[in-house]
Amino acid sequence: MSYRRAVSRFDRVNQWLQFSRQWHVIDANQQDAELLGDKVARYLAGKHKPIFHPETDCGDHVVVTNCKDIAMHAFDWKHTIYKFNMEYPKSKADIPAWQIHDYDQCRIAFLSVYRSLGNNLLRRRHIQRLHLFPDEEMAEFVRKNIGSQLRQVQGVVKRSDEYTAEERANFPRVVKFADKHVVDWEKSIPNPGRHVKPVPGQKDK
């Protein structure tokens, strides 16, 4: 027709709903860092939306809690080496994951998400929508913003130190240990101390 209808009320609010940014929360307790990073990066970039386009900045916010309990496969805490190289003298370093995690409990989650966002110019903008918290406490305004919860990437299992003595007693036993058997997972053997080699010619004091 020769005229065109103005944007109606429902068009306006539906467009606002379509392009609004959701705030997701995900629990990183016992979640593999790589798998978690892939999932979170997908939501930060907006790739889960039908309106996604590489040039459309439609990513959502993601709040990651319990980052201190993030998990890695098998011995990867020791074997995963994060490589840093700034091309200056003395600026190359390989730091294992456990050292970074000792210093900052949220950094491992950050690095895995940052890697999964891909090597492009947009990931600096996407990573700004990532909100990391070491445990379940968070700022109140962030809690109010949350409108969705993401499914975890793997199931959470019960840790061995969470079983009560009653549960252990009720578990059926196939083997009965001898009295002298050492069950080393209950508590560690005390450290016998450093071995001191006796000086030749001297007897024990």
Next chain:
Amino acid sequence: MFRHVAQNLGSRNTSIQSYRLLRTRWERGYLKDLYHRRQILGADPAISRSSYPNWDYDSELYAFGHRIGAPEISEDQYIKALTNESFFQRADVEENVESAQPGAEVGTEHNAELVKRGEQNLSIWLKRYLRFHLAKAPEELIEAIDSHLLDDECLAGIASHLGIDHLVRTKEFPISQESSADAFRALAGVFSDEKVKNLVIDFIVPQLVDIDFADIYPLADPLAVVTDLLKSNGVTEIEPRVLRSAGENSAEPIYVVAIYADKLKNVGQSAGESLAIAVDMAAREALLRLWDITSEKVLFFGDRAANVPLERYSQPNFSLSQKCSPGTNTNIIDHSQPVESPDNLIEAVLRYRNVVDAEVGKSYTKRLRHKFSRGSLAKRSFRYLVKPKPYTVA
């Protein structure tokens, strides 16, 4: 030797002169100059269709009669319907020039009376159609849709597509929306009752597809109206609830609100960037759903609508003021007062300052610019962070 070389040529058009887009050096500037002179001159003036040499008003009227499905109407009646009152004030008509544009005998009749009668006919049939489809809607809504569809703007659009603009005899050129719409109404005044019905069904009713009923009939207090209507239907408790929300303290908050009846049934649901807007839109959606106006509603067009006995729907529907309680405001939103923009930017800035900034302070984007961007005018070197350590990479 020359024969051997000539036999290997694959094409005769190997010369640069055969390139069709290439122009000589003087010709390029010349053509650009011509183009820019044309740009400076602007658009050509609009010329009346009747001033072209192949114009025959009688033939056009004959074709027009067949085009709108009423060939039995006489040419005199068409001329009367398409003659505006201001036609007799034209300079060429006053000077009694032969064959005044757009054509036909000058005559003495105009369409003022036919316009009134046509408007009445169109309104009668359109309201019957609307009452057939919106049987549960109040008469106020039907009146609002009727006044919107029979507006000058809408009718002028239809008239333009029917080609009435070229046939109307009026003083002005180009023809105004009012004159074009008046000509359409005058045609409805000339037609018989059956023809007016077909005219409404074929040309006016399809405009319903593009209508947003919440904008046509914007109630000032939709929540109170929906409360009264549902309570008259037996519902005891009506309350709005927030279904979902995201980004309450961000720049783009979104709320999804539903209207619940008796805490069980969701009677309307909509979104909004603030709670007030979301509740308002949810109430409007509840009203439209209550009146059976949804996106799944199938409107009848063409023969399907023509076969409906629309004469039975001449009685008005119920009125909102009768069904609602006396204290409820059933008026439409007053557009005379300026409404502030719903995208309240100042409110978003203050929300950030009072809620987010007070809690976490300014972001470290400048301090951490070596992690976010190197686009700094200072171009300072980050050599002091050169040795990666856990306390520097974190």
